[in-house]
Amino acid sequence: MHEESVAVLARLVSFDTTSRNSNLPLIRWVETWLAARGVESRVTLDGSGEKANLHAVVGPRVAGGLALSAHVDCVPVDGQPWRADPFTLRREAGRLIGRGTADMKGFAACAIAMLPRLAALPLARPVHLCLTHDEETTAEGARRLVPLLGEQAPPPAACIVGEPTGMAPVIAQKGYASWVATVTGLSGHSSRTTGTANALQAAAEGVAWLSAKAREIAATGRRIEGFEPPWTTVHVGTFQAGSALNIVPDHAEFAFEVRSIPGDDPAAVTAGLQAFMEGTVLPPLRGVAPEARMELRPRSFLPGFDLPEDAPLTLLLQQVTGRNQAGRVSYGTEAGFFQDAGIATIVCGPGHIAQAHQPEEWVAEDQIAECLDVLDRLGRTLTDG
Numbered sequence: 001m002h003e004e005s006v007a008v009l010a011r012l013v014s015f016d017t018t019s020r021n022s023n024l025p026l027i028r029w030v031e032t033w034l035a036a037r038g039v040e041s042r043v044t045l046d047g048s049g050e051k052a053n054l055h056a057v058v059g060p061r062v063a064g065g066l067a068l069s070a071h072v073d074c075v076p077v078d079g080q081p082w083r084a085d086p087f088t089l090r091r092e093a094g095r096l097i098g099r100g101t102a103d104m105k106g107f108a109a110c111a112i113a114m115l116p117r118l119a120a121l122p123l124a125r126p127v128h129l130c131l132t133h134d135e136e137t138t139a140e141g142a143r144r145l146v147p148l149l150g151e152q153a154p155p156p157a158a159c160i161v162g163e164p165t166g167m168a169p170v171i172a173q174k175g176y177a178s179w180v181a182t183v184t185g186l187s188g189h190s191s192r193t194t195g196t197a198n199a200l201q202a203a204a205e206g207v208a209w210l211s212a213k214a215r216e217i218a219a220t221g222r223r224i225e226g227f228e229p230p231w232t233t234v235h236v237g238t239f240q241a242g243s244a245l246n247i248v249p250d251h252a253e254f255a256f257e258v259r260s261i262p263g264d265d266p267a268a269v270t271a272g273l274q275a276f277m278e279g280t281v282l283p284p285l286r287g288v289a290p291e292a293r294m295e296l297r298p299r300s301f302l303p304g305f306d307l308p309e310d311a312p313l314t315l316l317l318q319q320v321t322g323r324n325q326a327g328r329v330s331y332g333t334e335a336g337f338f339q340d341a342g343i344a345t346i347v348c349g350p351g352h353i354a355q356a357h358q359p360e361e362w363v364a365e366d367q368i369a370e371c372l373d374v375l376d377r378l379g380r381t382l383t384d385g
Contacts, residue, residue: 001113001372006096006365008033009109010089012072013098019073019137022050026072030054030112030131037116042152046133046140053145054131058115059123059382061153066378067128067343069161069334070108071135071142074100080359095362102351106363107162110350110371118379125382128156135334138300142334146341158313159338160378162349164356164363167370169317169326170347174227175304176332177266178257180297181206181273186289187250196248197289200241203252205281206294207236209273210256224261226328232260233330234269255299259330262306270296303336305345313344320377321348321370329353348374 011033015026024045031041034056041056059065077086077099084090086099096106111129118127128149132141149155163170183206185197214234223230234256241252258266277294285292307314309326318324331353338345350367 001117002365002369005109005113005368005372006089006091008113009096009101009105009368012105012109013089013100014087016087017073017100018076019134020076023072023133024050024052027052027054027131033112034115039115039119041129044144044148046144051133051141053133053141054129055145055149055152056115056129057126057153058119059126061126063154064157065126065128066382067130067149067156067159067338068111068375069130069132069142069159069338070104070111071132071334072105072108073134073136074103074105075136075357077359082359086361091365094365096365096368097360097362099361101363102164102361103353103356104163104349104351106164106351106368107349107371110368110375111162114372114375114379118375121379121383123379123382124384126153126156127379127382128153132334139302139334139337142337146337149341155341156343159335159343159345160317161333161335161338161345161347162371163331163333163347164351164353165327165329165348166352167321167348167350167367167374168323169314169321170329171307171309171311171314171326172226172262172328173304173333173335173347174232174259174261174330175266175336176257176259176300176302178255178299179270180253180255180299182295182297183252184291184293184295185248185250185285186292188248190246190248193248195288197250197285197292198248199252200249202277202281202285202292202294203239203241203254206273206277207239207254209276210234210236210269213269213272222261222264224328227261227330229330230261232258232264232266234258259332260304262304302332302334303340305336305339307339307344307346311344313346316381317346317348320374320381
């Protein structure tokens with residue numbers, strides 16, 4: 001089973017599923033691979049027809065059971081110093097190297113390879129396989145897939161999202177929300193500062209407000225220990241404006257994110273930013289340019305999730321992994337979509353987040369072996385219902 005999983009991983013890595021590209025060739029390959037082994041699956045396309053999710057069910061079509069979920073898109077390799085082709089799997093010194101091996105085609109390969117074996121067990125509850133698109137950008141794949149889980153069979157009672165945790169159970173994550181802010185002013189020669197409206201400077205004041213809000217939350221905000229850091233964070237990542245020093249910019253754009261601990265509402269940050277811009281920054285500009293404004297466009301949203309430490313799923317994963325801890329993470333996953341649909345969800349998968357998105361990304365072969373063992377134990381628990 002280990003070698004078969006590595007072979008599946010090699011094929012998954014060979015598809016360049018950077019989020020800007022179509023993932024459909026990979027999904028069709030998985031569909032064909034499963035069908036050749038007697039497992040039917042359902043592929044659903046997005047509006048463009050270029051992105052797809054896959055859902056397969058093995059075992060009885062009854063309520064309950066377990067979903068194994070993975071996204072199959074990955075981040076770009078542009079500008080990274082890879083020693084060889086990132087989309088050709090390499091085995092070196094116990095490592096499997098290639099884009100997406102840790103995040104998270106390693107888990108996907110294990111789940112795909114195990115599905116025919118799980119189908120051969122006398123399952124009392126079903127096993128669902130969920131493969132999604134665009135987790136790294138918009139999370140649109142999971143947002144579309146989760147409401148459809150009840151169409152082939154009753155929805156699962158529990159879900160494992162196989163993000164890289166070193167096979168340690170993770171029971172909570174911060175929520176993730178990001179926006180693009182566009183500020184519009186009025187251009188002109190830089191000698192006419194009283195007859196123009198500088199969008200760059202107005203946007204910069206918005207960025208400064210977000211920076212001050214981040215410091216305020218760090219100093220006085222709510223805390224939940226176990227997250228790193230244990231408070232909600234605010235981060236501005238990109239800023240574009242201006243063409244020449246002697247031209248007043250009439251357009252500026254910046255993107256920012258909020259990673260919120262459970263119980264904090266990221267909308268409070270955007271509401272505060274809008275109030276500041278409308279009350280302080282934009283009124284002077286509108287004296288010259290009535291059209292001056294700031295628009296916020298949602299970019300991505302991943303709901304947080306929080307599974308109790310004594311939940312049956314937590315205890316089950318601790319039992320089958322042999323790990324007593326129950327961790328919390330600050331990075332985003334699709335777990336919140338499943339939990340919001342009433343499906344108990346936990347994050348647990350091979351590899352480590354420190355290797356994700358990096359050049360020479362890798363997952364250890366012993367982590368793949370451990371993942372296969374855990375999935376085998378989980379399957380056997382489902383033979384007892």
